[in-house]
Amino acid sequence: MSWDLPTPFVIDLRVEADDIDGLGHANNAVYVSWLERCAWRHSQSLGLDLAEYRRLDRAMAVLRHEVDYLAAAYEGQELQVGTWIVESDQRLKMERRFQLVRPEDGTTLLRAKTIFVCIELSSGKPRRMPVEFVEGYGRALQEPFPLEL
Template identity: 80%
Template sequence: MGWDRATPFIIDLQVGAEDIDGLGHANNAVYVTWLERCAWRHSQRLGLDLVEYRRLDRAMAVVRHEIDYLAAAYEEDELQLATWIVDWDQRLKMTRHFQLKRPSDNTTLLRAQTTFVCIELSSGKPKRMPVEFIEGYGPALQMLDTTNI
């Protein structure tokens, strides 16, 4: 389907009536919810679910979203949202890229980047990633390649 990078993690989405705003297209806030859903499902696939986060007293928390809205999504659109882990310091920060596409016309609707910081759940303060995060997220890291963007 022409993703920006190789081997994306992909979720399928359908735009529902509840996602539509007064302008007749998916509301911008809905896109943020989709980004969170995609990142969370990818983390779960990597073995880092809420149970593991609680056991480790650590989590990856969003500190920054950068979103480029490129085209509108409409009610009943079938969409695919892809994510890649593209950068991390193996201590505190991790960056994901996202691409949202409408397969029916192969249109990219959105590109986004989210920066996460590892926090200690019990205090909410930044804390070094545990080895389980390095082992879980590490294999999913992809070198940033912007040649197709």
């Protein structure tokens, strides 16, 4: 597999019938849901699951998505989504990059970046990252992404 950066966190996906839109391929909103699923599973693997978010009264919420749709996905295809944390100010913001690949032929279907902001769950307001976020997400921090979106 030709990943854009080394050591991605990867999840496997299968394009299901419900993912297909009127144009006959996976709907763009489904692609975004796959990114969210990958990011969440990565967070969980770092020990930052929903229970920990609630305990800390903090969460990482999406501020901005940038998505480049490069090729279509079709029903029955097996796909992989990789993610990397490429930037964190260790206070409020964090950036993830994503790559969606079809292993069958190595085609990259999507590249994306998402900027997250730390919020206080009880108020919904931006708040400084707790040390658990700085350390947990910091363990996965990569060098800056080499490709501009």
